[in-house]
Amino acid sequence: MRIIAINSWLFRDLPVERTVEVAASIGYDAVEIPAVEVQRIGTENLNTLRKLTSRCGLKISAVNAVVSFVPYIHGDIATKVLRRRQEFLQQLKGIIDKTAMLDCRYLILAPGPRSEVYQTYDEAFMTNVESLKYLGEHASEAGVIILLEAMPFRYPFRTSKEIKRILDAVNMPSVRASLDTGHVRLAGEKLEDATDILKEQLKYIHLSNVRIEPGKPLLDEHRPLNDGIISRKEYLKLLSNMKNVPIAINVVTTGDYIACAKECLQMVKSLLS
Amino acid sequence: MKKPVAVWNKRVDPASYPWFAERKVKPVTWEDLDNQLHTTALRQFEIERIVDETGKARYRVVRYKETLDLYTKVYDFGRVIWPLYNFVFAENFKEVVDEIANRKLYVFDIWGYVPTCDLESGLESGSCAEYRPPPEAHEYFLRKLGTKYFLGWDNGEQDGRYVGRYAKMFCPAPVTRRQAYEYFMEYFRRLCSDLHDYVISLSSLTFPHYFAHMGNHRLLGAETAQALPSVPMWYAFIRGAGKQYGILWYGNASVFNRWGYYNPDLEEDVRDTRSGYLTGPTVGTTLSLLKRLWYVELMYNCCMMSIEMGHLSSKRKVVKTVDGKTMEVPALTPIGELHLKAADWMRRHPDLGVMYTPVALILDFYTGWVPPRHLYTSDIYMVWGNMPYGKGDHQIDLFFREVYPGYEDCSFYHNERGFLTPTPCGDIFDVLLSNVEEFVLKRYNAAVILGDTHLEGELLEKIRSFVKAGGSLAVFANQLGEGCEDITGVRLTGRVKTSNHAIITTDDLRVSEPMFKFHELEVVDGEVLAATRKGEPLVVRRRISDAEVFTFASDYGLSERLPLRKPIVNECDRPLPSPYQLLQHVRGILLPWLRDFNLIEVYGQPIQYITSVTDEPTRLLVTLCNNDPMPWSGVIAIKGANIAKATNLMTDEPLPGGPMLRVEVPRLDVMIYELIADRPVVRFKEV
Numbered sequence: 001m002r003i004i005a006i007n008s009w010l011f012r013d014l015p016v017e018r019t020v021e022v023a024a025s026i027g028y029d030a031v032e033i034p035a036v037e038v039q040r041i042g043t044e045n046l047n048t049l050r051k052l053t054s055r056c057g058l059k060i061s062a063v064n065a066v067v068s069f070v071p072y073i074h075g076d077i078a079t080k081v082l083r084r085r086q087e088f089l090q091q092l093k094g095i096i097d098k099t100a101m102l103d104c105r106y107l108i109l110a111p112g113p114r115s116e117v118y119q120t121y122d123e124a125f126m127t128n129v130e131s132l133k134y135l136g137e138h139a140s141e142a143g144v145i146i147l148l149e150a151m152p153f154r155y156p157f158r159t160s161k162e163i164k165r166i167l168d169a170v171n172m173p174s175v176r177a178s179l180d181t182g183h184v185r186l187a188g189e190k191l192e193d194a195t196d197i198l199k200e201q202l203k204y205i206h207l208s209n210v211r212i213e214p215g216k217p218l219l220d221e222h223r224p225l226n227d228g229i230i231s232r233k234e235y236l237k238l239l240s241n242m243k244n245v246p247i248a249i250n251v252v253t254t255g256d257y258i259a260c261a262k263e264c265l266q267m268v269k270s271l272l273s
Numbered sequence: 274m275k276k277p278v279a280v281w282n283k284r285v286d287p288a289s290y291p292w293f294a295e296r297k298v299k300p301v302t303w304e305d306l307d308n309q310l311h312t313t314a315l316r317q318f319e320i321e322r323i324v325d326e327t328g329k330a331r332y333r334v335v336r337y338k339e340t341l342d343l344y345t346k347v348y349d350f351g352r353v354i355w356p357l358y359n360f361v362f363a364e365n366f367k368e369v370v371d372e373i374a375n376r377k378l379y380v381f382d383i384w385g386y387v388p389t390c391d392l393e394s395g396l397e398s399g400s401c402a403e404y405r406p407p408p409e410a411h412e413y414f415l416r417k418l419g420t421k422y423f424l425g426w427d428n429g430e431q432d433g434r435y436v437g438r439y440a441k442m443f444c445p446a447p448v449t450r451r452q453a454y455e456y457f458m459e460y461f462r463r464l465c466s467d468l469h470d471y472v473i474s475l476s477s478l479t480f481p482h483y484f485a486h487m488g489n490h491r492l493l494g495a496e497t498a499q500a501l502p503s504v505p506m507w508y509a510f511i512r513g514a515g516k517q518y519g520i521l522w523y524g525n526a527s528v529f530n531r532w533g534y535y536n537p538d539l540e541e542d543v544r545d546t547r548s549g550y551l552t553g554p555t556v557g558t559t560l561s562l563l564k565r566l567w568y569v570e571l572m573y574n575c576c577m578m579s580i581e582m583g584h585l586s587s588k589r590k591v592v593k594t595v596d597g598k599t600m601e602v603p604a605l606t607p608i609g610e611l612h613l614k615a616a617d618w619m620r621r622h623p624d625l626g627v628m629y630t631p632v633a634l635i636l637d638f639y640t641g642w643v644p645p646r647h648l649y650t651s652d653i654y655m656v657w658g659n660m661p662y663g664k665g666d667h668q669i670d671l672f673f674r675e676v677y678p679g680y681e682d683c684s685f686y687h688n689e690r691g692f693l694t695p696t697p698c699g700d701i702f703d704v705l706l707s708n709v710e711e712f713v714l715k716r717y718n719a720a721v722i723l724g725d726t727h728l729e730g731e732l733l734e735k736i737r738s739f740v741k742a743g744g745s746l747a748v749f750a751n752q753l754g755e756g757c758e759d760i761t762g763v764r765l766t767g768r769v770k771t772s773n774h775a776i777i778t779t780d781d782l783r784v785s786e787p788m789f790k791f792h793e794l795e796v797v798d799g800e801v802l803a804a805t806r807k808g809e810p811l812v813v814r815r816r817i818s819d820a821e822v823f824t825f826a827s828d829y830g831l832s833e834r835l836p837l838r839k840p841i842v843n844e845c846d847r848p849l850p851s852p853y854q855l856l857q858h859v860r861g862i863l864l865p866w867l868r869d870f871n872l873i874e875v876y877g878q879p880i881q882y883i884t885s886v887t888d889e890p891t892r893l894l895v896t897l898c899n900n901d902p903m904p905w906s907g908v909i910a911i912k913g914a915n916i917a918k919a920t921n922l923m924t925d926e927p928l929p930g931g932p933m934l935r936v937e938v939p940r941l942d943v944m945i946y947e948l949i950a951d952r953p954v955v956r957f958k959e960v
Contacts, residue, residue, distance in 0.1 A: 072388040073463050081403050082391065217652035
């Protein structure tokens with residue numbers, strides 16, 4: 001059965017424990033948790049969270065580091081500032097360990113952008129590859145798979161092609177791909193092209209929508225599924241092409257988040273039925 | 274006879290702010306600056322890279338005494354040095370600091386921090402890097418120079434960098450302004466922590482209040498010219514932040530523009546192979562703009578002035594004698610000459626008064642407003658770098674287009690349009706955020722509430738107290754919260770209507786408008802200044818003793834969104850249309866009212882004018898800045914008084930008194946006049 005998860009950031013300030021209960025009551029199979037939340041929770045409380053999730057009949061579909069860590073501000077895996085990169089890689093190793101403790105299989109990461117100066121495209125590419133190899137080894141030991149996701153505004157590694165190039169260079173089973181439908185469109189790609197490029201390396205899908213209008217700025221808005229340029233037809237095609245890949249609804253709203261979570265779930269279920 | 278106007282005539286005194294004693298990192302005070310205005314000198318030391326046999330590099334500052342001599346003695350550019358960070362990593366760093374300490378020079382805004390750039394490459398190329406000054410170096414600065422002479426590390430143009438590069442990397446994009454603010458702060462907490470939370474802001478956008486709010490900034494300032502925002506608008510923010518938080522501000526003019534940089538040392542314009550920019554005598558900022566920026570920013574009460582670079586020739590030498598020693602040194606460029614002349618003028622005119630800005634523009638704390646277009650992104654109409662403008666943001670933009678015409682074109686035109694602008698209402702505004710303390714607000718004579726700012730809660734209480742104390746107010750009906758009636762004299766019925774016209778009742782004048790929304794008002798106590806033809810109030814004025822409160826019924830005073838046939842595009846040398854219009858009846862009532870707050874009248878073609886008040890109730894200074902390539906001639910007069918005596922302070926030439934003073938300002942030039950009134954025209958506020 002395909003897992004349908006919800007990213008806990010839809011529920012804004014609700015504590016993660018409450019998010020789990022709410023997601024279960026709406027009918028989701030799993031929740032996705034931001035990495036910063038996992039970092040914050042002490043080891044002893046991770047076990048409590050795992051048990052609570054299990055008691056609610058839910059899984060933790062993935063830990064998401066993409067939303068928690070912004071390059072430079074929090075860290076990234078390609079920065080040329082060695083000390084920063086080493087610190088960040090150590091942090092990520094800790095998160096991989098905690099991901100495993102949550103019985104969660106996936107940690108979602110983004111490639112680091114190229115440094116502002118003194119780093120060529122090739123150097124940035126290779127630094128990403130080396131960092132992922134390092135983390136991939138640790139993930140493999142912990143039984144976790146790192147999923148690399150393209151971010152539309154973290155240049156230059158922002159398309160599925162770039163993700164595929166990095167994955168091929170890393171060449172480890174513990175490093176695979178996820179995609180976000182909104183990110184794909186913001187990067188100027190079609191959903192079907194992205195899935196064709198990533199093929200079996202794609203292990204996880206984020207569903208979100210986005211607005212793209214002439215003369216208006218592009219923003220990583222993560223709009224509800226029925227509110228943007230991605231049509232039901234496109235979602236349907238994506239889900240049909242990528243059977244059995246877990247999906248996570250990855251949206252935010254300024255309105256009623258419970259209603260939004262329900263509507264998105266209903267829409268996905270109707271697409272799958 | 275006209276009663277003298279109550280004005281605030283004291284310069285910002287950081288030490289007098291109630292939180293000064295509590296602040297761990299204290300703002301620079303006038304005492305620190307020896308109660309003087311300053312100018313800056315020297316942007317970097319000469320550094321030698323020495324590589325040992327293992328390939329390891331070390332760095333050494335060479336000829337630093339000679340360099341300091343050249344910039345502070347041979348040529349007295351000032352007592353404030355503004356160096357690149359790399360000397361901090363030199364093995365003889367302490368010797369250099371000792372020398373600076375012996376000479377009692379200030380170290381200001383140590384620059385060159387750029388995220389993600391590794392230090393080794395930065396030192397090798399003598400360029401930027403993401404560095405963390407070694408704690409022992411920071412401590413050594415403090416030990417040898419103290420907080421008096423060690424002014425801080427540079428938070429330089431980082432707001433632009435954040436907006437252009439990092440704001441959109443946050444996932445998801447913020448859905449609230451508060452969230453956008455939190456994202457912004459995450460960047461700056463990270464940056465300032467690298468710089469020991471002991472920083473100076475060199476802004477590149479309109480965020481100085483947030484820097485001041487952090488509690489770790491010692492001075493506020495900006496890199497003006499370049500491809501950066503319009504100065505009259507920008508310094509309304511910077512001064513406002515300085516006054517709100519009790520931090521002094523400084524000015525700097527850059528030789529760069531969008532297309533290259535000015536280098537008068539060259540005979541021809543050429544491509545700089547290192548930076549890739551075009552450079553030469555006819556690219557970059559013009560000398561006339563550098564001069565106008567200097568004097569305008571000085572009259573904005575900057576405590577320190579500078580021109581970015583290019584003071585000395587790398588080709589021409591001259592012979593100079595200093596301390597009895599004769600030496601051959603680089604000759605001055607026109608930039609260096611301008612700097613020395615202006616610094617000399619400042620020394621000869623130490624009492625430049627306090628810029629008179631009687632009108633506070635109040636924006637919501639979380640506004641994050643920036644001009645509709647700027648250097649750091651091709652996106653237009655965005656706040657915080659990652660949220661689209663709301664209607665309230667368009668109001669702020671359209672308000673600035675009225676009071677600083679052409680401000681939105683700044684840096685986008687080859688002809689330097691917009692860097693400085695005429696000021697039809699006078700250069701009389703400061704921007705404050707809604708968390709401003711009451712004692713600061715009461716230093717103003719009027720407040721205009723702009724943007725998505727709601728008159729409720731604490732802000733309402735402060736405004737109530739402000740109005741009670743004699744402050745005037747302009748507010749828009751959609752900004753009114755519960756309980757404003759005792760201030761505005763109007764009650765909102767809750768009904769919203771539309772109109773396409775207004776009748777200005779005082780003149781029985783009908784003005785046609787694009788379709789606009791207005792809030793139905795019941796007038797409890799006030800005079801209707803504009804209405805629909807059915808008599809529905811559109812503008813109501815309530816008089817409370819000397820104060821006036823204006824309530825505008827229309828939504829932000831703007832039209833509905835205008836139907837546009839094509840998306841708005843942002844191009845150089847082309848105007849940027851707005852999707853809204855400021856309504857004619859709002860302009861017609863609001864702008865003359867604001868103009869009335871000036872102490873002087875200026876008659877002639879539109880020009881930029883600044884008034885400064887002094888310690889004497891009869892003495893005013895007037896700065897006229899002609900940003901037009903045609904000479905300006907016109908007349909200035911003091912409201913309610915004759916001019917007993919006048920002096921052109923640029924030439925120290927006395928001018929005849931009388932009811933008015935006829936003056937001429939050469940093309941693209943600036944003049945400063947001292948006017949002595951024949952009777953007191955102001956009295957001084959005490960708050």
